[in-house]
Amino acid sequence: MKRKKDATSQTSTSWQNVHGWYDKKVGKSGHEYHQSVIFPKLLPQLKGSVVDLACGQGVLGRQLPKTATYAGYDIAPDFIRLAKEQDTLKNHTYFVQDVTKPIKSSETFDHATVLLAAQNIENLSGLVRNGKKLLKEGGAFHLVLNHPCFRIPRQTAWGEEKERKIRYRRVDRYLSPLSIPIQAHPSQGKDSPTTLSFHKSLQDFMKPFFEAGFTLANLEEWTSPKKSEGGKAKMEDRAREEIPLFLYLKFV
Template sequence: MIDFSKIKSVLDLACGQGVFERQLDSKTIYLGVDISKSFIEEAKSKQKSLNHQFAVGHVSKSLPIKKNDFDLAIIILALQNIENINGVIENASKYLKTGGKFLMVLNHPMFRIPRQTSWGMDEKNKAQYRRIDRYMSELNIPISTNPGQMEKSEMTWSFHHPLSKYSESLWQNGFLIERIEEWVSDKKSTGGKARMENRSREEIPMFMTIVAIKK
């Protein structure tokens, strides 16, 4: 989806512990931003190159960034944990050059909604299916970080939006969608129901990647 041989600079929004940074060429200009100070400290401890930098910041708010001509901005499996997605997309647009690209990797916004989607079995037709209870409604969904502790467990949040919301926000912030890919799970089942389960995984994607271009 992205030809990294042509990418000279990358802005990594919600970079976590800097896993993506360590996959990049040492000559690539890179800035990773995350709200977690501990994540940034860990990322710095494993920093691959002096051309790669990290900063603490809330990626949906004003950021401590001077450079505004990055070739590529990315956010990988983090956007759905941020309430203000428009603020994130606005920042991507703000710091990209005209013609720069924004890559978003999401849990699939239709088939992977916490508490609202699940696998089901149609025993009569020997088929596994994906049940979807809600999709169009925007949802704030609490997630227990340790379900075994019940009410003592810390909570985090997942913020669901339909695909049209992402499209609208990209358009409002000066992006055109170039490409969408849907990725299936590579998990393989064994046993008596393996054929049924593997077939459903091949048909129902769990991830979505969107590449948009700044106009």
């Protein structure tokens, strides 16, 4: 009997096959949550040089001051091509690189960042080791995640209690590590390009950082600023204000 392949063997963790879709979604200045939540909260902290691991098409680099030294690494060649096309500053450099494997660079930086990408990387330990190597003494590692407690693909959802007029977040699984295929274009069915999301609990996200010698310096939970209209607006807005969309972790 032939052994059935698991999801990880059938689907690449690189986003090379969805680079065009992702570039259109993010654009030059970031998608709506980059612009309304992530960048306003994160950019003021990035004083100095930055290494961006799993940088995608380089959206963070384009938001930094033009004088800032920046290096972006990503495994997808077309992401790096797009990044270079949109950012020609000489002090901004981009490299095709699996960020879970040793990065051969002697340059060090004030900050390391991973923005909305850690949950697409199975080998967090390799990622963290690279961040440790590339940081200056006293540097900070910044991680922005879809909140791993409340935003698990296929395992969390909104629900309503009509009598109490409340909206709640249902969580079906949390502690178990999960490998979840995500279709870029669900309407295409099996023909849709597929990526993988790797769910880990909060303790499992933190463990590789502690093992590498990092200390947790800050933890923040960021909510969506969206506002609803209509009869359910109050209920929906309250739920968004109470149940965070993103988790920010800072390690030093």
